Amino acid sequence: MLLLSGPNMAGNEWKYVKDCLDTGWVSSVGAYVDQFEKMTAAFAGTRYAVATSSGTTALHICLLMTGVGAQDYVIAPNITFIATCNAIKYTGADPILIDTDAGSWQMDLNLLQSFLENETEQRNGFCHLKKDGRRIPVLMPVHVLGNICDMDRLMALAATHHLTVIEDSTEALGSFYKGKHAGSFGLLGTFSYNGNKIITTGGGGMIVTDDEALAKRAKHLTTQAKSDPFEYRHDEIGYNYRLVNVAAAMGVAQMEQLPGFLARKLEIIALYKKELEGVGDIGFQQVSDTVMPNWWLPTISTEKQREVLKVLNDHQMQSRPFWVPMNQLPMFVENIFVQTHNVSDAVYQRCLSIPCSTNISNEEILAVCDKIKGVY
Ligand SMILES: Cc1ncc(COP(=O)(O)O)c(C=O)c1O
Known part of the structure; x- marks a missing residue:
């Protein structure tokens, strides 16, 4: 796995x-x-x-x-x-x-x-x-x-x-x-x-x-x-x-290893973007140029979220949907939810996180991309 x-x-x-x-x-x-x-x-x-x-x-x-x-x-x-x-x-x-x-x-x-x-x-x-x-x-x-x-x-x-x-x-x-x-x-x-x-x-x-x-x-x-x-x-x-x-x-x-982990995360997201941007409707999280993120968990957005999740997990490439929005959980359904277009639900329906451990190899990333591309 x-x-x-x-x-x-x-x-x-x-x-x-x-x-x-x-x-x-x-x-x-x-x-x-x-x-x-x-x-x-x-x-x-x-x-x-x-x-x-x-x-x-x-x-x-x-x-x-x-x-x-x-x-x-x-x-x-x-x-x-x-x-x-x-x-x-x-x-x-x-x-x-x-x-x-x-x-x-x-x-x-x-x-x-x-x-x-x-x-x-x-x-x-x-x-x-x-x-x-x-x-x-x-x-x-x-x-x-x-x-x-x-x-x-x-x-x-x-x-x-x-x-x-x-x-x-x-x-x-x-x-x-x-x-x-x-x-x-x-x-x-x-x-x-x-x-x-x-x-x-x-x-x-x-x-x-x-x-x-x-x-x-x-x-x-x-x-x-x-x-x-x-x-x-x-x-x-x-x-x-x-x-x-x-x-x-x-x-x-x-x-002691954090700087190296951060550098590797940058390489991981760069490779994912290189391989997947322009494939179908795949999009990535938008980051302002004032922010240097740690790219902890590369996550893509696509209408084919469920299909991509199934293909990856079927191939032992652990991938996960985004969290169910808080307002949809039974404990918080009555809480105040400030919204105009319920963007949370659309993000939840579209996003999935893909394998990105800092010790993942480039070959493994390319194999993940290959499976994702296959869906389109
Ligand atoms: C946004 C957010 N808040 C809080 C936590 C709680 O951290 P922990 O799992 O260490 O309790 C996590 C991580 O698990 C998280 O992702």
């Missing part, structure tokens, strides 16, 4: 993990956790990074730290992986879902702007939905597939409407907007190290921020809110959301 986006353990993973096993530092504290956090902060251009057990738990902690709670709303894109909305729901809040832009597959900022201008009002320093008076403290853009929307415009809208920005940049490690790394625009940003991501720790996540107090609080909340170094004294409800040292050891080895 040619994996869609599998791990590439070609560096010091064995060595560092063995070090953990040999020394017994396998659990929730250890030098690799500290090193992984430092490397991530340096790469992302933030002052602090705090490791977590997953991208989902990173998002949950960010939302808790910004005071999101029951009866609040959080604005998120309608096209995202479920974890974005799950994390919002863990706090008791509800997502307000914004339709997607047809070309970039990011949150449609025109729709966001008209929604904020027409449907919300400011009270006591917070944005509120006019219709029911509920607070909207947070705007959560998702850098879908490692692409990034117009962040200047998004940040300006957030400032005008008193929204705190938490970036779901879980897919965007190695993506830049005007030379600034994803996750470093908002008050808080997040990464995921799930097995299919550009680097992996098996499972894991990270919170990045420039705010020292928030970084300390993130560490506190992810370690059961223990307030005394010796006694088991805890000063609030905390969580066991730590990344273990043995996973962080993998993370350090993966970070």
Whole structure:
């Protein structure tokens, strides 16, 4: 089976993990956790990074730290992986879902702007939905597939409407907007190290921020809110959301290889585009020239989505449709969905992601292209 986006353990993973096993530092504290956090902060251009057990738990902690709670709303894109909305729901809040832009597959900022201008009002320093008076403290853009929307415009809208920005940049490690790394625009940003991501720790996540107090609080909340170094004294409800040292050891080895992985992703997307642009109606994700994406998961758009998916998967070339839009899931069908043409559904009906592990060979890519071309 040619994996869609599998791990590439070609560096010091064995060595560092063995070090953990040999020394017994396998659990929730250890030098690799500290090193992984430092490397991530340096790469992302933030002052602090705090490791977590997953991208989902990173998002949950960010939302808790910004005071999101029951009866609040959080604005998120309608096209995202479920974890974005799950994390919002863990706090008791509800997502307000914004339709997607047809070309970039990011949150449609025109729709966001008209929604904020027409449907919300400011009270006591917070944005509120006019219709029911509920607070909207947070705007959560998702850098879908490692692409990034117009962040200047998004940040300006957030400032005008008193929204705190938490970036779901879980897919965007190695993506830049005007030379600034994803996750470093908002008050808080997040990464995921799930097995299919550009680097992996098996499972894991990270919170990045420039705010020292928030970084300390993130560490506190992810370690059961223990307030005394010796006694088991805890000063609030905390969580066991730590990344273990043995996973962080993998993370350090993966970070060492990240520049090489990013370079390979560029080659992969270039080869796919060379082979597939002009074939039938195949299109690719549109990227603005202000963005340097990580090309985490090359994805094509075509009317023949289902046929291409079937042919590839029948030939052991793992390919996947896009996420079912959030407004179509039973948990969110009643939620506010801001749209004019329901672009999310069209994108969902047309898009599929194709094999792109960083250790895929050019021959394997050409074989995938061959099968796709056969459909047309
Ligand atoms: C957009 C998005 N948000 C959140 C997550 C959650 O990350 P994790 O799987 O590490 O919990 C993921 C990845 O899986 C994701 O793609």
